[in-house]
Amino acid sequence: MELLLVPPGPDRHALLPLLLLADDVAERYIDDGDLWAFGEPGAPVDGIVLTLPAGERGTVDLCNVAVHPERQGRGIGLAMVAAVVDALRAQGWRRAVVGTGTADPVTYVFYQRCGFRPHHVERDVFTRENGYDPEQLREPNSLTHLDVLWFDLILQ
Numbered sequence: 001m002e003l004l005l006v007p008p009g010p011d012r013h014a015l016l017p018l019l020l021l022a023d024d025v026a027e028r029y030i031d032d033g034d035l036w037a038f039g040e041p042g043a044p045v046d047g048i049v050l051t052l053p054a055g056e057r058g059t060v061d062l063c064n065v066a067v068h069p070e071r072q073g074r075g076i077g078l079a080m081v082a083a084v085v086d087a088l089r090a091q092g093w094r095r096a097v098v099g100t101g102t103a104d105p106v107t108y109v110f111y112q113r114c115g116f117r118p119h120h121v122e123r124d125v126f127t128r129e130n131g132y133d134p135e136q137l138r139e140p141n142s143l144t145h146l147d148v149l150w151f152d153l154i155l156q
């Protein structure tokens with residue numbers, strides 16, 4: 001597997017369907033930060049992580065993490081985040097953060113499997129005012145995403 005940086009522009013926009021799996025408003029920031037693509041050399045991308053500097057100095061936000069729907073559940077997400085974490089450490093970042101909606105336990109189990117630890121809850125993020133449609137954010141367990149659970153991982 002290889003991890004590549006995708007430059008802003010058409011190559012990134014071709015990956016928008018993957019980013020939309022994780023965030024309905026991903027189009028807003030698709031050309032910002034670093035977009036990491038993970039997969040077999042020469043094959044279609046298996047998954048992506050988009051990273052952006054967070055407010056705090058030395059802290060980077062994994063603001064979009066997604067694996068192709070047909071390739072989920074095979075350890076790709078785990079391997080991809082591990083590779084991105086190594087790359088972020090090599091870039092000199094001191095701390096990584098990631099936020100995920102509280103309605104889907106799969107994602108917060110996933111981030112803990114990736115080594116992240118719960119940090120705090122940010123309330124009222126997935127609102128109409130912020131561009132989200134609550135109807136689109138209902139999980140099969142009948143919960144609707146509203147709040148974000150933040151995790152962090154110390155890198156150095």
Ligand SMILES: CC(C)(COP(=O)(O)OP(=O)(O)OC[C@H]1O[C@@H](n2cnc3c(N)ncnc32)[C@H](O)[C@@H]1OP(=O)(O)O)[C@@H](O)C(=O)NCCC(=O)NCCS
Nearest residue numbers: 021022065066067072073074075076077078100106110113
């Ligand atoms: C979340 C996501 C990135 C995980 O990637 P993945 O390749 O499917 O995950 P992996 O196969 O590496 O799973 C790693 C661990 O996460 C947990 N996990 C992943 N999918 C799970 C599921 N459907 N149910 C329960 N646990 C799950 C398990 O602990 C798993 O370890 P195990 O296989 O040893 O049990 C992927 O499911 C995805 O792209 N989902 C849609 C987009 C999304 O929700 N992104 C995150 C938004 S914050």
